[in-house]
Amino acid sequence: MGGHDHHGQRHQHGHQAPGRAAAAFRWSIALNSGLTALQLVVGMAFGSVALIGDALHNLGDVVGLALGWGADQLSHKPANGRFTYGYGRSTQMASLVNGMLIFAAGSGVVAMAVERLFNPVPLITAPVAWAAAVGVAINFFSARLFGDDHHHDLNQRAAVLHLITDAAVSVAVLINALLVGLTGWLWLDALTAMGVGAAVIWSATGLLREAIALNLDAAPRGIDLGAVEAMLQQLPGVQSVEELHVWGLSTSRNALTAHLRLESSQREADPSARDALLTMARERLAELGIRKCTLQLESAAEQHH
Secondary structure (H helix, E strand, O other): OOOOOOEOOOOOOOOOOHHHHHHHHHHHHHHHHHHHHHHHHHHHHHOOHHHHHHHHHHHHHHHHHHHHHHHHHHHOOOOEOOEOOOOOHHHHHHHHHHHHHHHHHHHHHHHHHHHHHHOOOOOOHHHHHHHHHHHHHHHHHHHHHOOOHHHHOHHHHHHHHHHHHHHHHHHHHHHHHHHHHHHOOOHHHHHHHHHHHHHHHHHHHHHHHHHHHHHOOOOOOOOOHHHHHHHHHOOOOEEEEEEEEEEEOOOOOEEEEEEEEEOHHHHOOOHHHHHHHHHHHHHHHHHOOOOEEEEEEEOHHHHHO
16 A cells, blocks of 8 residues: 655745845846946946956846746746646746856956957946946845845745856946046056956856756755655655655755655554555654655555555
């Protein structure tokens, strides 16, 4: 006799305030669109490749945030038709695209900086410094709009990573403008742009690795497979755990399937005892961050069959 449990529930952190996440995406897109235009104009008008690089990264932010917002909305759409798991995986796809955008923006900044290093142009530092300071303020403010919920959702975490990284980039551009103004060393702007590009590329690699892993159905980061298996193994009457699979339904919801082979004392137990075992398993899995599970209870004879 096999016992099944299909238990689904929204992750209490990742989706506890979808309205707040949507508002954070909207405001961040609007603010960063304006910032991108400002920094591009100032960078081109006053000769700062570092500020142009910051603007290009901000442009990547805008596109990435738009993708993230769309994916966040899709992740709340209920399952229907062929999409029996819903649309949560769109958040993972958006995270992958975001990582690629960050990487491409960083590479473009480095290429532009190398060219400017050998062909310096005059730099008027005051407007550049002010534009960089505005970038610091807008990006930190936009990151704070997401609150603390982003820690439980890779899609929102990707958006916040965009914003915090660009705030750090703007700080570097601000310091660069002040130093060039004091020393007159034009090569500092190109060198700063190279550092900016390298930092952007580095930040993208971790996000890309995690997004690729999730799109390949790897166990989500933060889920300890050893701890999950050990917990199931220690349930009363469970002899072994087999066919254990854990994957992400979205960037904030995890799922599990497993076969629990029962000891002889449990094989003849009444249905209520098996129901109690399944309930205990659900509760403990929820504590480990897994709120949708399918468990098959099997005896040795059933497994052989």
